[in-house]
Amino acid sequence: MASKHAWKIELVPWDHMSPEHVQRMYDQRVACGWREQEVPLWVEAAKKGGKIFYWAFLSEAVPDREELLKKHTEKYPKEATPLRDTAAEIRLVPRQPTNAEFVPIGHVAVDIHEPEEDAKLGLPTTGTIWIHQLYISRALHRGGFGAGTMAKIETLATQDPMNAKIMALDTISKEMQTVSAFTDILYGEGEGQIPLPSVSNEDWYTKLGYNAFQREKNAFTSEPKQGVTVSIDLVYMKKVIA
Numbered sequence: 001m002a003s004k005h006a007w008k009i010e011l012v013p014w015d016h017m018s019p020e021h022v023q024r025m026y027d028q029r030v031a032c033g034w035r036e037q038e039v040p041l042w043v044e045a046a047k048k049g050g051k052i053f054y055w056a057f058l059s060e061a062v063p064d065r066e067e068l069l070k071k072h073t074e075k076y077p078k079e080a081t082p083l084r085d086t087a088a089e090i091r092l093v094p095r096q097p098t099n100a101e102f103v104p105i106g107h108v109a110v111d112i113h114e115p116e117e118d119a120k121l122g123l124p125t126t127g128t129i130w131i132h133q134l135y136i137s138r139a140l141h142r143g144g145f146g147a148g149t150m151a152k153i154e155t156l157a158t159q160d161p162m163n164a165k166i167m168a169l170d171t172i173s174k175e176m177q178t179v180s181a182f183t184d185i186l187y188g189e190g191e192g193q194i195p196l197p198s199v200s201n202e203d204w205y206t207k208l209g210y211n212a213f214q215r216e217k218n219a220f221t222s223e224p225k226q227g228v229t230v231s232i233d234l235v236y237m238k239k240v241i242a
């Protein structure tokens with residue numbers, strides 16, 4: 001079923017060669033609370049035609065666009081300066097950037113995994129595209145912008161050159177986002193805490209049509225605070241998109 005939120009969002013590729021785009025990605029990952037230290041790795045991946053990011057920005061059709069943007073930039077003053085559409089390639093395929101200005105309110109990454117990794121999970125080795133690092137400004141949650149971003153990236157993934165049939169993702173298990181024994185450590189308290197979502201990622205993606213098809217205990221170790229480590233349980237989810 002088509003998303004009722006798709007019209008709210010436009011996507012533009014991240015320009016991994018632009019210092020402004022790279023800095024903004026870092027700032028948005030800090031605001032998100034996870035993995036800002038990986039931005040240099042994502043630059044290297046993009047240079048090799050690997051994982052790529054898209055910025056999400058509010059479409060002109062959103063009636064209260066200016067007010068929403070103000071809300072976003074008041075919460076994140078570092079993000080007040082618009083970026084320009086300058087990416088000259090996507091997965092090494094040349095494109096003509098428009099140079100148009102936009103203010104990203106979030107981002108999402110898409111990737112193609114090694115066929116062996118997909119096969120191990122029982123996924124088709126061609127036509128499976130992975131979603132990673134979805135983030136929407138915490139000033140604008142619950143406005144349909146996350147769902148809009150997902151709808152737009154799903155459509156884009158079905159087109160050339162990705163030609164996706166299945167969208168896959170992994171995310172932290174619902175248990176780890178709802179049981180206080182985990183959330184107290186993972187999301188922390190006081191200054192520096194990451195806001196705990198009131199709907200788990202798993203439930204949120206389920207609402208968007210994704211189905212959990214596998215779980216992995218202790219998939220990796222996170223260090224939410226120096227000296228404190230926690231093993232993360234993942235859920236793998238997928239959706240047929242074409």
Ligand SMILES: CC(C)(COP(=O)(O)OP(=O)(O)OC[C@H]1O[C@@H](n2cnc3c(N)ncnc32)[C@H](O)[C@@H]1OP(=O)(O)O)[C@@H](O)C(=O)NCCC(=O)NCCS
Nearest residue numbers: 134135136140141142143144145146147148171198199201
């Ligand atoms: C997960 C995330 C992307 C959701 O973005 P969002 O813009 O707030 O989500 P949307 O408003 O598009 O949500 C879609 C639907 O879920 C509902 N929803 C979202 N958050 C909700 C909440 N906390 N409680 C109840 N419903 C909620 C929305 O109301 C909307 O419902 P509708 O389709 O009936 O109108 C955002 O919370 C985020 O960036 N979180 C931090 C990073 C993260 O966890 N990313 C995902 C990790 S893999």
